[in-house]
Amino acid sequence: MSESRPRPPRFGEQDRKLSYGSYLKVPELLALQQLLSDPPAHDELLFIVVHQAYELWFKQLLFELTSARDLMMKGDAHQAKHLLERAHSIERVMVAQVPVIESMSPQDFLEFRQHLAPASGFQSVQFREIEFISGIKDERYMERLVLTDAEDERLRARLDGPTLWEGFCALLESRGLHMPGDDEDARRESLLKIARDRRRFAEEFFLSEALLTHDELFALWRQHHVLMVERQIGSKTGTGGSTGAGYLRTTLDKRFFPELWNLRSYL
Template identity: 50%
Template sequence: MANNYGDNPPLSYNKYLRVQDLINLQDLLSTPAHHDELLFITVHQAYELWFKQILHELDAAIQFLEEDRVPAATRAIKRIVEIEKLLVNQIHILETMTPISFLAFRDQLNPASGFQSMQFREIEFSSGLKDKGILGEFSSDEFASGRLQARMSGPTLADCFYRVLQRRGLTAPLASVDADTAQQKKAYEERTRAALEVLTHFEERYEEFQLTEALMEHDEYFSLWRSHHIKMVERMVGAKRGTGGSEGIGYLKTTLDKKFFPELWEARTYLDINHGKSGCPFAH
């Protein structure tokens, strides 16, 4: 049909968002196509898109912290937390699939597993949980290896946070990778003490306090995702081994205590209304 736009049709919603490409990205493996496999793929792809957005915000927050722009970093982290709230709930959509429906196409997924989610590992690394052992799992994937190596050598949210506290007069050292166990322990205790200082003097250090609260929430909701994922996995496949080859829920339970900012949690243990006065074991 003739129009007034010549060879350049106006921008449309579908064109801008590449909806045609997007809705063609769900390739089912089951034949005949199993009704629930589309849900399984859609949920995972939606996670990966949100992971991309979380990484975008994480990189911004890291940059802001390096520039000592604490309120801007706090805002970016709060956005991450809102996304994570959605991601915790999103896991339950999969529970509308019956376990027997899932088994109908589960075997075809072997040996693929969420364990290999590159972006999930990137979020862990850049938040503060770097694990060299994970890199080996990606050795046959050049694209993922490159990205993970870059994150492994880049700054983390945790490092940048403690650098902010250092610039603001607190002793919050980052132990070097070559430091021995005693040095690591000492640095950890000093960082915990710095966190305690922020918690105690939250009015005087309101910017730092808001930042620590946002970081805690990021840690908390990431961990809540882990708990909800395990419960969903157990409900779906019981104690079966994972498609990625792990023990399944046995392995997943070992990840529950992982923390990006353990010092922030630990500081709560020592919090005391007498902090700073004699009698408090953590007093300066």
Template identity: 45%
Template structure:
């Protein structure tokens, strides 16, 4: 008997995927809230996949592939920025009801987002001590902290090419050198995450005001401070030298 060809739903494993969203009999918005955050995690997964490919491409001196992957990363980040606005359809009152069901769970505990930070170059020594996570998540994060980041591979690329002066390269009116083109694609990624952080701050402030956040954070004040965290601060700072 011939095996039936897989359907669209089979390819995407929709039975499993669509069974994931949680619902609450008491709060209508709970289904929406959980589904949107699951969608964010799927987008984080795409970014990690593309960043892994970027790091490998830079290590192999394949700048064209690295830039291509980073362009996709930035496109996904633009989607993330727009997606934040959907959460503002949750009223402050509705979120207050739903918040009671969250316990100590918080977006701050997203290990995939911390992996994005580490893989990009933002590695904080106390990260493992401050996050609540499963054993499998801890092992993933330990690996990310130990492996070369995009910034590490960018520095190795520069070394292989004789450590060119980035300030001199940036003085070109049209950046065509591969190192500069890659650096700008990296900044696009850095900027995309910063824009997402900033948009997230406004959404949280609109929903909970200056209340403390879940997971033990101080809320808006903490989130606003994270907007100052750049993956590649050296690339931002060199502009002052042009």
């Protein structure tokens, strides 16, 4: 008798309309790691997974930074700070991920490195988008990178669109703190006013600190990346054709918000 009774659904099987795998597209995701080495070099899977994980974090980071900028444009300091803090968490993960790729020995990397040229992290479009929205806009990338039409459109929109700093200045302006685009001294006066009266300007002050933390954590990633590169390839040239670590060292002083760093000297 009990044999004909339909089996009640087990936990996790309810009516089977949506599942973990179908919602998150897990089969599609797991099909995206395609090795070039044949026979497969053991560490190439790690190399691909780590880079893909970074691109996913870049995607989320861009989403949060764009929203934070738009919120600042609308004068919402509280929510903008909340999203910037999420961006910090992502950036800490990005820094913490470096030892995973560092667990690869240079000898094992050499098993497949020759297949990679001329591909390089230098060509990461999302990385340039993050730089652009954060304020480091270098139009030359539009020519130097080989872009699909969709990538070209995305990067151009970042080049033409407002930066986080512009969002911050708009927010301060809306609160009577002048941040004229053509007068750095006047901007410094406003920033000093905020910094010297943190209780009165608590929202503005902690928002500026959140911007600075974004800058600092990104600079930290650059430092960890170059050390990891030196550990992997020493003074060899990069697969993208640069001098390698030598080139990367020239990027270490890049800062998104120089005026927030300079402010320290005036306090």
